[in-house]
Amino acid sequence: MKEKTISQLSIGLAAKEFSSKELTQMFLERIKKFNPLLNAFITVTNDVALVQAQAADRRRQQGLAGPLTGIPIAQKDIFCTNGVRTSCGSRMLDCFIAPYNATVVEKLNAVGMVMLGKTNMDEFAMGSSNENSFYGPVKNPWDLDTVPGGSSGGSAAAVAAWLAPAATATDTGGSIRQPAALCGLTGIKPTYGLVSRWGMIAYASSLDQGGPLAHTAEDCAFLLSAMAGFDPRDSTSIDRPIPDYVNTIKQPLEGLRIGLPKEYFSDGLDNAVAHTVEIAIDQYQKLGARIREISLPNSHLAIPAYYVIAPAECSSNLARFDGVRYGHRCNSPKDLLDLYTRSRTQGFGDEVKRRILVGTFALSAGYYDAYYLKAQQIRRLISDDFQRAFEYIDVIAGPTSPTVAFNLGERVDDPIKMYLSDMYTIAVNLAGLPGLSLPVGFVGKHPVGLQLIGNYFTEGRLLNVAHRYQQVTDWHARVPNEFT
Numbered sequence: 110m111k112e113k114t115i116s117q118l119s120i121g122l123a124a125k126e127f128s129s130k131e132l133t134q135m136f137l138e139r140i141k142k143f144n145p146l147l148n149a150f151i152t153v154t155n156d157v158a159l160v161q162a163q164a165a166d167r168r169r170q171q172g173l174a175g176p177l178t179g180i181p182i183a184q185k186d187i188f189c190t191n192g193v194r195t196s197c198g199s200r201m202l203d204c205f206i207a208p209y210n211a212t213v214v215e216k217l218n219a220v221g222m223v224m225l226g227k228t229n230m231d232e233f234a235m236g237s238s239n240e241n242s243f244y245g246p247v248k249n250p251w252d253l254d255t256v257p258g259g260s261s262g263g264s265a266a267a268v269a270a271w272l273a274p275a276a277t278a279t280d281t282g283g284s285i286r287q288p289a290a291l292c293g294l295t296g297i298k299p300t301y302g303l304v305s306r307w308g309m310i311a312y313a314s315s316l317d318q319g320g321p322l323a324h325t326a327e328d329c330a331f332l333l334s335a336m337a338g339f340d341p342r343d344s345t346s347i348d349r350p351i352p353d354y355v356n357t358i359k360q361p362l363e364g365l366r367i368g369l370p371k372e373y374f375s376d377g378l379d380n381a382v383a384h385t386v387e388i389a390i391d392q393y394q395k396l397g398a399r400i401r402e403i404s405l406p407n408s409h410l411a412i413p414a415y416y417v418i419a420p421a422e423c424s425s426n427l428a429r430f431d432g433v434r435y436g437h438r439c440n441s442p443k444d445l446l447d448l449y450t451r452s453r454t455q456g457f458g459d460e461v462k463r464r465i466l467v468g469t470f471a472l473s474a475g476y477y478d479a480y481y482l483k484a485q486q487i488r489r490l491i492s493d494d495f496q497r498a499f500e501y502i503d504v505i506a507g508p509t510s511p512t513v514a515f516n517l518g519e520r521v522d523d524p525i526k527m528y529l530s531d532m533y534t535i536a537v538n539l540a541g542l543p544g545l546s547l548p549v550g551f552v553g554k555h556p557v558g559l560q561l562i563g564n565y566f567t568e569g570r571l572l573n574v575a576h577r578y579q580q581v582t583d584w585h586a587r588v589p590n591e592f593t
Contacts, residue, residue, distance in 0.1 A: 129179030178221030201456035211308025229263030258288030283534025290558025301541035305340035424468030513555035
C-alpha cells in the first residue's frame with residue numbers, strides 16, 4: 110500500500126482490498142518510524158486521523174464515497190486546523206490552537222480525506238531550504254545531508270519518503286515547485302486566486318497561493334479539483350467554474366508549442382541540471398511538441414522586485430503578532446512597548462526579522478516611491494513579458510531550480526545565495542501565473558525538476574503536459590533507498 114499513488118489507492122479502497130483505517134494506520138506507523146530521521150512533521154494527529162478514517166469507511170459502505178474519500182494527506186502547518194496546533198513553523202505560534210479550519214482543509218475534509226498531521230516549514234513560509242523552522246531543519250529523503258527545499262520542505266519530505274501519499278503546500282516565490290524539484294515530486298502552484306487563502310496564515314498576500322504536492326500529475330489533478338473554487342471569505346478568490354482536471358490530462362501533445370526562455374539557460378544554471386532538463390525537452394519533442402526559444406527580458410529583475418514586495422507585505426501582515434491578542438508573549442513586560450519589543454524579539458527567528466526590517470524600510474516615508482512603487486512597476490514589466498510570450502507559445506519550460514539539493518548549513522550565512530535558489534520560480538508569483546514542477550531525472554542521487562509555466566487558468570494544460578511525460582518515464586516512481 111505504501112508506494113501507491115492516490116489514484117491507485119482510490120481503486121484499492123473501492124475494490125475493498127484494504128480499508129481507510131488500515132491505510133491510515135500504515136502511514137502513521139511509517140511516520141512514527143521515519144519522522145525522527147527527517148523531522149518532516151511538527152504535529153502528528155493520530156486520533157484525528159483514525160476518527161476520520163473510520164468515518165470515510167462508513168461513507169464508502171453507504172455508497173457516498175468519491176475518489177479521495179479515505180485517502181490520507183499531510184497538511185502544511187500554515188493552514189489553520191480546528192482544535193490542532195497551527196504553528197507556521199514559528200515560536201510565535203508554538204502554542205496556537207486554531208479555532209477553525211482553513212478553506213483548503215475544509216474542502217479536503219468535505220471529500221473525506223484523512224489528515225495525518227501538520228508538516229514542518231520555514232518560519233512563516235520565509236525560506237528556500239526549510240532550515241528556518243523553530244522546530245529544526247527538515248532533511249531530504251534522497252540525501253539526509255541535504256535540504257528538501259523550502260518553505261514546504263516538510264510536506265515534500267513526507268511525500269517523497271512515503272510517509273503520506275500527498276500533502277498540501279503553499280507557494281509565495283517557489284515554495285511548492287522548488288521542494289518538489291529537490292525531492293523528486295510533482296507540485297503545482299495554481300493561478301493566483303484559484304485556491305482560497307482564507308485560513309492560510311499570510312506571508313505576502315499578493316503572492317501567496319496554496320496547492321498540492323504528490324508523486325504524479327494525475328494525483329495533483331485529483332487534489333486541485335478538490336482544493337480549488339470560489340470562497341466569499343477570501344477577497345482575492347476568483348469566481349469561475351473549476352474544470353475537471355482529471356479528465357483533461359490524457360489529451361495528446363501533438364502541436365503543443367513549448368517556449369524555452371534563453372535567460373533560464375545562462376549563467377547560474379548548473380551544467381548537469383541543464384543537461385538533464387534538455388533531455389526532458391527532447392522527450393517532449395518525441396511526444397509531438399514543438400520547441401521554440403523565447404525571451405523574458407525582465408526576468409533578471411524578478412528577485413530584486415520580489416525581495417522588496419514580499420518583505421513589505423510581510424512587514425504589514427506580521428504586525429498582528431504583537432504579544433497582545435495571541436501568539437508568544439514575553440514574561441513580565443514593564444510596559445506596552447516592552448511587551449511588543451520582547452515578544453516579537455523572542456517569537457521571531459532571524460530570517461523573519463530580516464524580512465520585516467527590509468519591508469518596513471521599503472514602506473517608510475521617503476522610500477516608498479523609490480523601492481516599493483518601483484518594484485510594483487517592475488512586476489508589471491515581468492507580467493507583460495509573459496503575456497507577449499504566450500501569444501506564440503502554449504507552455505514555458507525550463508529548470509525549476511538552478512542546482513540540485515544543497516547541503517544543510519551550506520547557505521545559511523549567505524542570504525543572497527539562498528535567495529538565488531528561487532531565481533526561476535519567483536517571476537511566476539509576481540505575474541500570478543500557474544507553475545508546475547515535475548521530476549525529470551537525477552544528478553547523482555539528487556532529483557532534478559522541470560518547471561512548466563502556463564497562462565492564467567491553464568492548470569489543466571500544465572497537468573496534461575506533465576502527465577503525458579510521466580506516461581513514458583518513471584522518474585516520478587523512484588523511491589529513496591532508506592524509505593522503501
